[in-house]
Amino acid sequence: xxxxxxxxxxxxxxxxxxxxxxxxxxxxxxxxxxxxxxxxxxxxxxxxxxxxxxxxxxxxxxxxxxxxxxxxxxxxxxxxxxxxxxxxxxxxxxxxxxxxxxxxxxxxxxxxxxxxxxxxxxxxxxxxxxxxxxxxxxxxxxxxxxxxxxxxxxxxxxxxxxxxxxxxxxxxxxxxxxxxxxxxxxxxxxxxxxxxxxxxxxxxxxxxxxxxxxxxxxxxxxxxxxxxxxxxxxxxxxxxxxxxxxxxxxxxxxxxxxxxxxxxxxxxxxxxxxxxxxxxxxxxxxxxxxxxxxxxxxxxxxxxxxxxxxxxxxxxxxxxxxxxxxxxxxxxxxxxxxxxxxxxxxxxxxxxxxxxxxxxxxxxxxxxxxxx
Numbered sequence: 001x002x003x004x005x006x007x008x009x010x011x012x013x014x015x016x017x018x019x020x021x022x023x024x025x026x027x028x029x030x031x032x033x034x035x036x037x038x039x040x041x042x043x044x045x046x047x048x049x050x051x052x053x054x055x056x057x058x059x060x061x062x063x064x065x066x067x068x069x070x071x072x073x074x075x076x077x078x079x080x081x082x083x084x085x086x087x088x089x090x091x092x093x094x095x096x097x098x099x100x101x102x103x104x105x106x107x108x109x110x111x112x113x114x115x116x117x118x119x120x121x122x123x124x125x126x127x128x129x130x131x132x133x134x135x136x137x138x139x140x141x142x143x144x145x146x147x148x149x150x151x152x153x154x155x156x157x158x159x160x161x162x163x164x165x166x167x168x169x170x171x172x173x174x175x176x177x178x179x180x181x182x183x184x185x186x187x188x189x190x191x192x193x194x195x196x197x198x199x200x201x202x203x204x205x206x207x208x209x210x211x212x213x214x215x216x217x218x219x220x221x222x223x224x225x226x227x228x229x230x231x232x233x234x235x236x237x238x239x240x241x242x243x244x245x246x247x248x249x250x251x252x253x254x255x256x257x258x259x260x261x262x263x264x265x266x267x268x269x270x271x272x273x274x275x276x277x278x279x280x281x282x283x284x285x286x287x288x289x290x291x292x293x294x295x296x297x298x299x300x301x302x303x304x305x306x307x308x309x310x311x312x313x314x315x316x317x318x319x320x321x322x323x324x325x326x327x328x329x330x331x332x333x334x335x336x337x338x339x340x341x342x343x344x345x346x347x348x349x350x351x352x353x354x355x356x357x358x359x360x361x362x363x364x365x366x367x368x369x370x371x372x
Contacts, residue, residue, distance in 0.1 A: 013264060014244055015234040019292045021300030023239075029247065031239040035305045041082055041238050042298045043315055045074040048098035049295065050319040051107045054326045055097075055114070059273045063330050064114045068095045072236070072268030075294030076201045078102060079241030080169065080263070083249055086129065087156075087163070091144040091170040094133040095201075099171060103130040108329035117333040120344055137172075138179035141198065144170035145185045148194035148252075157195045158255030167252035168196040169245070175206025177222070178214050186260065190226045195252035197245065198260045201235060203267035208280040220262035228258050235263030236294040266292070339364070 014029050033041075052070050059067040070077065077098030084090060084102070092099055100110055109122030113133060121132035134140035148168040151157050156166045176182050177200065189196050200219050204211050215222075223230025229251075233244040241263055248259035266289040270277050277286075299312070342349065342357040 013232050014240045016240040017237045021297045029243040031243045044078045045295050048101045054323045068272045069269035070095050070097050075238035076235040076263040076265050079238040080245040083245040087166040089129045091131045091140040096171050103128045111330045119336050138176035138181040141182045141185035144168050145189045148196035165253040167249045174202040186226045189258040190228045193257035196258045197248045200262045207271045223260040230260040232262045235265030236292050
C-alpha cells in the first residue's frame with residue numbers, strides 16, 4: 001500500500017480548543033475532563049512557564065551557565081505528561097521542563113544540572129519515571145525503545161490491569177527527525193511492537209534551521225513508512241494533546257505497538273540562552289504565533305466556563321512565590337566535589353583512573369593550601 005493511501009496517514013490537525021478559547025469536536029479524539037481538570041492543567045502550564053522564565057532570568061544574572069527555554073510549548077508538555085500513569089516512563093530531551101514538573105521533579109533539581117552543581121543528574125529516574133535530560137539529539141529515542149521492549153519481556157503490557165500495564169513516551173524536537181538514531185528507533189519499535197509513544201514537539205526550528213529545510217512532508221506522515229500510525233495535533237491546544245497522547249499510550253499498553261505524535265507548536269524564545277533567534281526569523285512570525293499562546297486560550301475557555309476570578313489571582317500569587325523560592329533554592333545549591341566524577345565512569349575503576357583521581361585531589365589540595 002502506498003504512503004498516500006496508508007490508512008493511518010495523518011490528514012488533519014487534531015484541535016479541540018481554538019486560539020480564541022472555543023471548544024471544538026473531532027471525530028477521532030475527545031477530551032472528557034471537567035472544568036476542574038482543565039483548571040488543573042492550566043495551573044501546571046502557568047507554573048511551568050514561571051519555572052522557565054525564572055531560569056532564564058537566573059541565567060542572565062550569571063546563576064546558571066545555560067538554559068533551554070520552553071516558552072510556548074507548555075501545552076504540548078503538560079497535556080502529554082498529564083496523560084501518563086505512575087508506572088509509565090518518560091525519556092526527555094533537554095527542554096521538557098513541563099514534563100519534569102508533572103512527574104514531580106523539584107525544579108531546583110533541574111537548575112542543578114544547568115548550574116553545574118550536579119554531576120550525574122538532579123533526580124532519581126526510577127522514583128519519578130523520568131530519565132535524566134538527554135543532550136545528544138535523538139539518542140533518547142533508542143533508550144526509550146529499549147526500555148519499552150524490556151516492558152514486553154517483563155510482561156508489563158497487554159494484561160488489561162491499569163495498575164500494571166505500562167507504556168513509554170519519548171520527547172524530541174523536529175530537528176531530531178533528521179538524526180539516524182530516531183529513525184532507527186522508529187523502525188525497531190515498529191518491528192517489535194514496542195509500547196512506546198514517539199512525541200515530537202515540532203517547534204518549527206532545529207536551532208536556526210526551519211522545518212522546510214528538514215522535511216518535505218508533515219513529520220507525522222513519516223510514520224507510514226515505518227508501519228505505525230502517525231497523528232498531527234495542535235501542540236498549543238492542551239486538551240487535544242492530552243486526548244491524542246492518552247489514546248496513543250493506551251494503544252501501547254494494550255500491546256498494539258508504537259505511535260508517532262507530531263505536536264505542532266512554536267519555540268517562542270531562543271534555542272538556548274546562547275542563541276539569538278532574531279538572526280534567523282522575523283518578528284512578524286513570532287507575533288503570529290504569540291496569538292496562539294497555549295496558556296491564554298485555556299484561560300479564556302475557563303472564563304467562559306465560569307471559573308471564579310479568584311482562581312487566577314491566587315495562581316498569580318502562587319507563581320510569584322514559586323519564583324522567589326526558586327531563586328533562593330538555586331543560589332543555595334551545594335558545590336560538587338569534582339573527585340566524585342571518577343566514581344561513575346566504570347563499574348570497576350581501573351588503576352589509570354585511580355591515578356587520575358589522585359592527581360586531581362593532590363592538585364585541589366595544593367590550591368587550598370595557598371588559598372586559591
